[in-house]
Amino acid sequence: MLLNNRHLLGIAELSPQEINTILDLADKYVDLNRETERKGQRLKGRTVVNLFFEVSTRTRGSFELAAKRLGADCINMNADGTSTRKGETLIDTAMTLNAMHIDVLVVRHSASGAVKLLADKVNCAVINAGDGQHEHPTQALLDALVMRRRTKKLEGLNVAICGDILHSRVARSNIFLLNKLGARVRVVAPLTLLPKDIDRMGCEVHTRMETGVKDADIIMMLRIQNERMEGSFVPSAREYYHFFGLDRAKLNLAKPDALIMHPGPMNRGVEIDSEVADDIHRSLILNQVEFGVAVRMACLDLLTRQLMSNQRLQDAAQ
Amino acid sequence: MTITGTKTAYINARLLDPAAKLDAKGGVIVENGKIADVGANVGTSLASDIKVIDVGGACLAPGLVDMLVHTGEPGNEHKETFTTLGEAAAAGGVTAIATMPDTDPIIDNVAGVAYIDRRARQTKSVKHFPYAAMTVQCQGKEMTELGLLAEAGAVGFTDGLNTLGDAKLLRRIMSYSRSFDLLLLQLPLHPRLAEGGLMNGGEMSTRLGLSGISSEAEALQVMIDLRLAQATGARLHIGPVTTAESVQLIKDAKAKGVNVTCSTCPHYFTLTENDVGDYRTFAKVLPPLRDEANRKAIADAVADGTIDVIASKHHPQDVDSKRLPFAQAAPGIVGLETLLALSLKLHHENKVSLLNVLAALTSKPADVLRLPVGRLSKGSAADMVIFDAGEPWRISNDKLHSKSKNSPYETLPVQGRVKHTILDGRHVYDSTKIANAA
Numbered sequence: 001m002l003l004n005n006r007h008l009l010g011i012a013e014l015s016p017q018e019i020n021t022i023l024d025l026a027d028k029y030v031d032l033n034r035e036t037e038r039k040g041q042r043l044k045g046r047t048v049v050n051l052f053f054e055v056s057t058r059t060r061g062s063f064e065l066a067a068k069r070l071g072a073d074c075i076n077m078n079a080d081g082t083s084t085r086k087g088e089t090l091i092d093t094a095m096t097l098n099a100m101h102i103d104v105l106v107v108r109h110s111a112s113g114a115v116k117l118l119a120d121k122v123n124c125a126v127i128n129a130g131d132g133q134h135e136h137p138t139q140a141l142l143d144a145l146v147m148r149r150r151t152k153k154l155e156g157l158n159v160a161i162c163g164d165i166l167h168s169r170v171a172r173s174n175i176f177l178l179n180k181l182g183a184r185v186r187v188v189a190p191l192t193l194l195p196k197d198i199d200r201m202g203c204e205v206h207t208r209m210e211t212g213v214k215d216a217d218i219i220m221m222l223r224i225q226n227e228r229m230e231g232s233f234v235p236s237a238r239e240y241y242h243f244f245g246l247d248r249a250k251l252n253l254a255k256p257d258a259l260i261m262h263p264g265p266m267n268r269g270v271e272i273d274s275e276v277a278d279d280i281h282r283s284l285i286l287n288q289v290e291f292g293v294a295v296r297m298a299c300l301d302l303l304t305r306q307l308m309s310n311q312r313l314q315d316a317a318q
Numbered sequence: 319m320t321i322t323g324t325k326t327a328y329i330n331a332r333l334l335d336p337a338a339k340l341d342a343k344g345g346v347i348v349e350n351g352k353i354a355d356v357g358a359n360v361g362t363s364l365a366s367d368i369k370v371i372d373v374g375g376a377c378l379a380p381g382l383v384d385m386l387v388h389t390g391e392p393g394n395e396h397k398e399t400f401t402t403l404g405e406a407a408a409a410g411g412v413t414a415i416a417t418m419p420d421t422d423p424i425i426d427n428v429a430g431v432a433y434i435d436r437r438a439r440q441t442k443s444v445k446h447f448p449y450a451a452m453t454v455q456c457q458g459k460e461m462t463e464l465g466l467l468a469e470a471g472a473v474g475f476t477d478g479l480n481t482l483g484d485a486k487l488l489r490r491i492m493s494y495s496r497s498f499d500l501l502l503l504q505l506p507l508h509p510r511l512a513e514g515g516l517m518n519g520g521e522m523s524t525r526l527g528l529s530g531i532s533s534e535a536e537a538l539q540v541m542i543d544l545r546l547a548q549a550t551g552a553r554l555h556i557g558p559v560t561t562a563e564s565v566q567l568i569k570d571a572k573a574k575g576v577n578v579t580c581s582t583c584p585h586y587f588t589l590t591e592n593d594v595g596d597y598r599t600f601a602k603v604l605p606p607l608r609d610e611a612n613r614k615a616i617a618d619a620v621a622d623g624t625i626d627v628i629a630s631k632h633h634p635q636d637v638d639s640k641r642l643p644f645a646q647a648a649p650g651i652v653g654l655e656t657l658l659a660l661s662l663k664l665h666h667e668n669k670v671s672l673l674n675v676l677a678a679l680t681s682k683p684a685d686v687l688r689l690p691v692g693r694l695s696k697g698s699a700a701d702m703v704i705f706d707a708g709e710p711w712r713i714s715n716d717k718l719h720s721k722s723k724n725s726p727y728e729t730l731p732v733q734g735r736v737k738h739t740i741l742d743g744r745h746v747y748d749s750t751k752i753a754n755a756a
Contacts, residue, residue: 191493191550207497231453231460233490239463 002306007119007126008299010135011176019144019180022298026145029294029301033069042301043072046103051093052129053079053109058264058289059129059138063106066296072103090114094121103307104300107131112169125303127296133167139263140173142295144181146287147218150259155182160213160254161203162188162244163222163271166195166233170263171222175201188212189244192233193224209243209250216254220261221246221272229270237270247273251282259284325349325368326743329361331378331704335694336677346378348700351743356694373704376737379676381413381701383683383692384657386557386581386629388478388650390721391437393422398634398721403654404443406632406720408747410655411703411736414445414684414691415632419456420478426451426462431470443746445701447473447689452491452502456480458509461491465498473687474555476503479604479649483509485542492552501687503555504543506564507605511535516645518591518606526597528644531606537563544571547578555686557581558631560605562615569624579686581627584660585651585726587617593726599640599647600726603633620678621670627686628678630657634722652720656713656727658705662734665707672707704738711735 003018011019032038048067050060060076067074088096090109097105104125107115112132119126130136147154159178165171165187178185185203187194199205206212213219229237251258260276260283268274277283329345333356345360346353347368364370384407390398398406407415417434419425425434431448438446450472454460457480464475475495481504482488495502512535517523519530540556544567547554559565559580568580585603590613593601601607608616619625633650640647653660661679664670684692691701713730715723739747 190497192490192497231462232487234494235461235463235465239466243465 003302008137009116009128011137011140011173016180022141023145026295026298029297030291033294038069041071043070043304046072046304048072048074048104049102050076050106056108062292063296065293066300070297070300090118091121094118098122103304125307127299130169134169135173136169137173138296139170140177142288142292143174144177145291145295146284157183158216159183159218160186160188160216161220164193164224165189166193168222175203186212213250213254216258218259219254224271241270245271246276248275251276327364327368327370328378329370329372330375331373334377334379334676336673337681337693341673348743351700353696353698353700376704376706378702378704380680380692380694381703382411382679383414384412384630385416385683385687386631387415388418388633390634397636400437400441402721404441406654407444408739409719411658411705411739412654413701413741416447416449416473418478419449419451424451424455426454428466428470431467431472435471449474449476452477458482458484464495464500468498468500474501474503481505481507481509481539489546492546492550496550496552501553506536506539506556506559508535508539517594518608522591533561536561536605540564540567544576548576554578558583560586560608561612565615565619565624579626581629582616582625583629583631587613588660588663597644599644600724602647602649603651604649617668620664621668627683628661630654634720635724636722640724652722652725655718659732659734666733700740700743702740703736705736707734709735
């Protein structure tokens with residue numbers, strides 16, 4: 001089965017079947033990545049460009065590895081190093097890249113909706129690697145894969161997403177995905193870090209960890225940036241840790257076998273205590289990093305297959 | 319003085335318990351600092367080991383709860399210490415106070431709240447509950463650690479005389495406070511509009527050549543606060559209110575379900591801008607004394623219950639802070655000791671029932687603060703005031719227990735006098751004993 005869209009811009013436009021297609025394929029790549037010989041040929045001759053307007057190490061590295069393991073040529077373009085600095089508009093950048101005949105463009109941008117704007121102007125496939133506070137679809141997919149491999153199914157799972165929901169694209173993509181696959185989502189944060197009407201996106205709202213993580217199967221912690229804890233959204237890091245940081249005492253309120261996730265990078269001692277972050281029985285944080293590569297391989301694979309079939313259709317039409 | 323284990327019966331009293339809507343003859347039995355029994359039948363048949371105090375038909379009510387109090391300590395001990403504050407409270411029949419955080423240093427951290435708590439426990443004549451600042455240093459820039467401060471014992475959050483005017487920050491503080499269901503208090507004065515103002519803006523300020531604080535400076539801030547409380551669901555207390563317009567705005571907001579309460583002070587229903595007279599600095603207060611129409615509206619709003627609470631806004635200022643040109647004089651009125659008698663004017667002159675006046679002084683402020691005080695129920699702490707509602711006397715500043723004597727009511731004849739104030743079963747004030755000693 002192929003995907004319905006040429007691009008992967010967000011979880012919101014994927015059907016549950018499409019999500020499962022990606023996860024099923026990613027499952028195979030997880031196993032392949034654990035072999036000694038990891039290099040494949042599926043994307044031989046293809047070009048993947050990572051276009052990052054916002055700094056990233058793990059996501060960009062993960063996409064680069066994924067592309068290379070599939071045999072593609074991959075280059076990284078940072079916003080700092082491109083002509084955007086010289087005043088080029090986003091659309092001009094897109095047109096320029098388009099003229100180079102690339103196959104997949106992986107884009108991260110600080111403005112919500114910017115990746116969609118760019119995708120509308122190019123002939124290649126575009127993967128959203130995070131746009132503003134909107135979506136980060138591959139993160140939600142890899143989180144789902146981690147949960148699925150560990151708990152067998154997502155349906156009926158109690159997932160508590162805790163922390164800076166307001167500014168988080170990871171939270172939004174996860175809420176979309178978990179709802180589509182039948183999990184029960186709760187968000188836990190002070191009201192200053194919860195966007196308006198979040199309950200209408202299909203989640204239960206909690207403002208205290210004590211009630212929010214109660215009987216949870218999965219606790220997903222989000223990163224909170226330092227500048228948001230200086231009396232603007234939250235009074236201080238100390239207060240945040242006291243009420244919203246995940247430590248052993250709060251973890252004990254969840255199910256006895258509850259698992260911990262974090263999209264990284266972690267602020268130890270702010271949103272999560274090192275004791276629980278490093279608990280090998282409970283923490284899935286390193287699995288998230290590992291499976292990220294597999295999920296991105298699956299996405300690149302499926303989108304390029306799609307390109308092939310589109311090209312065949314075009315050839316047939318001529 | 320009661321000794322642990324002994325029982326004391328207060329009999330032949332007019333029991334007034336607003337929370338229970340009780341106004342009847344009867345008595346109270348106090349045991350181990352708690353109310354063991356209360357009602358009409360108490361006093362009819364008593365065991366022989368009970369100490370009996372016949373109050374001679376005087377009113378017996380819960381001790382008053384004063385939710386707006388400024389103290390001199392820490393930082394201005396020459397104006398008021400916790401000891402003199404406690405004595406003034408006891409003399410006024412007040413058994414619980416909540417104090418403002420804009421002291422020196424400002425109470426905006428956990429250590430500050432712990433300090434107030436420790437010092438207050440040493441003062442055994444009043445129960446003392448601290449507010450903490452809602453922004454760091456009351457500067458209106460960054461939120462304080464509301465959650466940790468509440469855990470440390472802060473009963474509410476306010477920047478005191480510095481109304482928080484930054485709507486964006488106020489909104490965030492309201493949202494954040496709601497996560498912990500905390501009480502926020504705002505003085506209703508738009509900081510920019512009230513800036514530099516000295517008295518009510520109107521004919522009087524024009525004649526005196528003093529810059530005015532118009533009534534819209536209050537109304538506008540009330541509108542902002544109410545609208546944000548409506549949007550966020552925050553628990554808001556606005557006080558003191560001084561104008562008819564504010565009262566109407568709050569009344570409408572309450573009807574819409576906004577989680578708001580409000581208070582006023584005796585000086586807003588007993589005095590007007592005319593009392594500023596010849597630049598009398600004792601009548602300088604924030605918000606300012608208003609005109610006669612507003613004074614009347616405030617009295618009516620207390621009578622009909624739109625204004626929930628009467629608080630003294632006790633604000634001690636020493637002679638050197640008041641004996642200055644009007645513009646330079648510090649604002650404030652000492653009010654703990656005149657709170658009851660001035661509030662009873664509403665009963666004597668405006669025909670408000672004694673129970674309704676007392677509700678605004680006891681159970682309602684206790685409910686706003688969510689404190690287990692202000693009621694005469696079995697098992698609750700024996701915090702009580704025994705007073706003669708009709709006894710006439712003249713206010714005399716020299717006789718105030720407060721360290722500062724800045725009352726504008728010198729020589730005013732009033733009715734209603736505190737006889738005994740009882741805290742956890744202990745007599746912390748006895749007017750008759752003092753009379754005997756003299």
